[in-house]
Amino acid sequence: MMQVRERGFIPFVRQLGRGINAVRLVIINLVFFAVLAVVLLALLVGVAAHRQAATILNGSVLVIKPEGELVEQYSLDPLQRALSSAQGQTTGQIQVRDLIGAIDRAANDPRISRILLLPDDLSAAGFANLQEVGAALDRFRGHGKPVIAWAASYDQRQYLLAAHADRVLLDPQGSVMLTGLSNYRLYYKGLLDKLGIDVHLFRVGQYKSAAEPFILDHASDAAKAADSDWMGDLWTSYLQQVAGLRRIPLEQLRKDTEQAPEQISAVGGDTARLAMQGHLVDALATQQELVKQLRAQGVPAGRQGKSFRQIRMERYASLTRHSVGPADQRPGIAVVVAEGDIVGGEEAAGKIGGESTAALIRRAREAKTTKALVLRVNSPGGEVFAAEQIRREIELTRQAGIPVVVSMGDVAASGGYWISMNAQRIFADPTTITGSIGIFGLYYSAPAAIGKLGVASDGVSTGPLAGAFDVTRPLDPRVGQMVQAIINRGYFDFVSRVALARHQSYQQIDGIAQGRVWSGREALQHGLVDALGGQTQAIAWVRQQAHLPATAPLRYIEAPRGLMQRLAGSLGDDALVLAMDSSGWHLPGWLVQLNRLSRAAPGLGLLEQARAGRPNVYAYCQCQPQ
Template sequence: MNQPPPARGPVATFFVGAWNVVNFARKLFLNVLFFGFLLFLIMFMILLAGISSSSAVKPVIDRTTLVVAPEGRLVEQYSTDPATRALAKLLNDKDAEEIQLRDLVRAIDAAGEDKKIERMMLRVDKLQPTGYASLREVAAALERFRASGKQIVAFGENLGQHQYLLAAQANEVYLDPMGGLLLEGLGRYRQYFRQALQEKLGVDVHVFRVGEFKSAVEPYVLDAASPESKEADLFWMNDVWQRYLGDVAKARKLTPQQLAAGIDTLPEGIAAAGGDLAKFALQQKLVDGLKTREDVENLLIERGVADEDSDTGFRQVTLEGYLAHLDTQRAATLDKRPQIAVVVAEGEITDGEQPAGRIGGESTSALLREARDDEDVKAVVLRVDSPGGGVFASEQIRREVAALKAAGKPVVVSMGDLAASGGYWISMNADRIYADPSTITGSIGIFGMIPTVPRTLEKIGVHTDGVGTTRFAGAFDITRPLDPAVGQVIQSIINKGYADFTGKVADARKKPVEAVDEVARGRVWSGAQAKERGLVDELGGMQAATDYAAQLAKLGGADKYRVRYIEQNASPFAQFMGRMAGSRIGALWLKDSDIARAMLAQRLPEANTQLRFVEEALQDRQGGAPVKALAYCFCGF
């Protein structure tokens, strides 16, 4: 049995109390000193970041070569905050790198008018494009650069056909003698899981849809693509491919027939070239010569200005450095002109608040409301690059588009690579819809899908049983067989969703519902095909959409207004870390400090994880409705 501690006397109590007071004061003093030092350190780093960032922007001098060598995915909008991007770059995380389409086009167009930029060196080996519509916007910018009288020299080591569309726009295209370049055509192949799910695992997938061309659910219920799916896919893919051949042929002064013949006779041609892909590309006139990187750099030294301090040996500015130069110039100007606001809707459409790179029913609606409430905003361009998603979230955004129009602010949609299904839902009420001829759009249709797993559980000896107060209590439990009556309920909901979709399209596009149904039923179209069928108003890119928005708002010429992107703001901490990581001092500290890396890994927001959309959509979130209609298109390359 434990004995209680002996009671302290009055003298001992006094000294113990005095010590506690002193100890508390000591800890308080040290904590104040520590946090004061921490605050000083943070302010010092902010000052250094600001000074270093300002000094890092070097002025562009005469006869400079702009080196355009974008790395990472070509996106409409960054999917991570500035700090995460800066850290990923410092840690050489290639998978996380992104380049915004708007920045790439802006730099090329500015360089075409910049008297200090003499020529361009183009390297696109490490660019990861997402579709042909955005690539054609970049290609158009390169064509404008050439039209200004300036030369583009492209060099590649290994080029895919997406990247080659840009390289082909150069005056001269060089390929490494040990490199490769192949044009192969467009293909779209998916895995089909019916046998694995139903026969191997015992999962029964119940599909509810309207439209024989709504093929998003086919991999779960078939072993191969349906005839309707193949017919629709081949129709729009052939249109996109013929346009690709035409674009490349025009740039390289060839004919589409020559390019197609080179692909059809690929085995014989490569064999005749001794298996040498670079030599084969030269024989096909896809490139102008075979040179190493050093050869090309020496060529640019001869044509430009030698610079011993440059890594390339010639006077140059990188794409990143040139963008920083342009941003510095823009920041120095106080612009009070009326605005055209651009809201980017990129990614899957899901409920609630979503980060950049995804579309949230609430978060994207909030951006559109911000544009509506801002008196300086006179018109809005909604840039859509989305395969769709949830019907409810799509409807929330569509309502905000309608509210903008009701407030007297014109809305013009510019479709990017993909604006299908829910992506079309949020677009249809615009005053005018622009699409690139190679945009993928349409897919006006609705589907729902419920997997049930009682046979799966039986394989391991697990059975489900119980009671309910009505015949439908627990009817949506996936561990139980699906009641045919429940299936009837779900199909009715899907039918209603399709009727809503086509009805809203008919109202927005001023067409009979029957006419909309003929081009709907889940079928996918290219932008050019969609225009022929009245789903798109005009063919053109972002600039054409912006010009028309200015025209609707009666703003006058391009010098009478400015374009402003309305986006979610990064947190103050993320902004600070982004500035610090972007500075030379901060970059060195972060790159060499294991402690800094560990701290940032804990504090910075995590990059978005690409989850399977259907898996996420099928989850019953916090007791929400067990049936959710989806307007989604698994289309693309």
């Protein structure tokens, strides 16, 4: 019988569907086998990593070369870090706890003879985090092991770490630049006036200056006075620490920094010689001379008899890290990190979301293994409601009978203080930036701007709030009064809660609030914090409160990750990178860049969370010195 081939649109669609289904199956199979290959590779390389642990040879030098920004928590996801590391590129972030953990383990590791600190590529770090790392270096030295620092040049943040070394070396062409602190901002009023954009600022707090750039063309006298005060205290703390570590008279060190232009001119621009004269460094040496000195001190030669026996901090950390697994049900301390701007909703690690960070605290509270909680805060603040969501969880945790301590990092100001105030005890570094207890709101309108284009807005509404926040219309004075009332209430709530938490009267807190920024040392004097110290001291205190032994595990509570993220995290941090490095393999650069582009967020800071018709109230501090 003769077969008749179907023709027409329906058979074509049927064949197309079969083709699409076939392609779908092929893609699914490719993805499946790719995932399977990654899992097998992870297992194989993980075994290899364990074997490599034995390759840490006696007499090794732990080389610490931080590249990028010192952070409390990665803001890059594990896959992005893995891709960057596999490509041989820096991720631009160093997690403080990883660095400190490696230093502390090396202090008790007989295979590590000393530390070589190379801080040239440390691009950003707050003073409080530098203090934490510096304290770890001091503990390492306390075990009778030396720390040597070398750099082509030191800026003042890099030098604060180097000053903890037994011996500070500088390249003969280098310099040590202790410049002091500054806080300069751009002011946009002139530009906004030219564009015809009106900015309406609603605030409470004489010193609440975060939004001043939108309404002024210069810093207000109150802002300058407050900034001079807290920056002056931070700089004095810096000079005191360096002077103590380097055994230089404090006033001499201050004089040298203030007269640096004249002194550099006097030595004919030879900044290295000036650093020697000021006792900031112990000797001048090139990299080659550094290697010779280490060899002369008894450090064995490296591979093929070259350089010296060494291990990078990243590799050492991956080979010696001991994580607390889910099978470990011993009672312990939970740590939640709150770093970055505070915004509403869900945020990834390295940022603070009102809902997501509150959920982490709630998760820690509900875990049977949690007997104490540490909240590590490094935030200039943000949205008031998001901060309140987090504060409520802290309050509920204390009500559940779990001791809560806050450890303030580089900055815990405004909203950062809001989420801290209900802790049982607050620790701050002397150089922590805190306070800034104040509230503000911003609103933009642009009737003059569209008028310049020959456009006008007109119409009707059913009430005073209907269309009140239309940016094409001028702000109704009654609506302005309403917004100011909301801001006033926000400030009252803020001060009242602080007064209750700190066992002071409203008037006492209002006198030191008004949006004024304080250093950690000043905050202690005003009763805003309980003690000076870092995260180590905070953990020790809360461990005692919970009656936990020194061996009690420390668990960092972070957002759960999927299988691929966990694999990428483990691979990127250690085994895969080591294996690829040793084999000479690198991922193609375009893959790394594609991953970065796919995850880049065109964020506009706090204002990206704003919604039309909804008042956004902020407790935020523009108080990070340069």
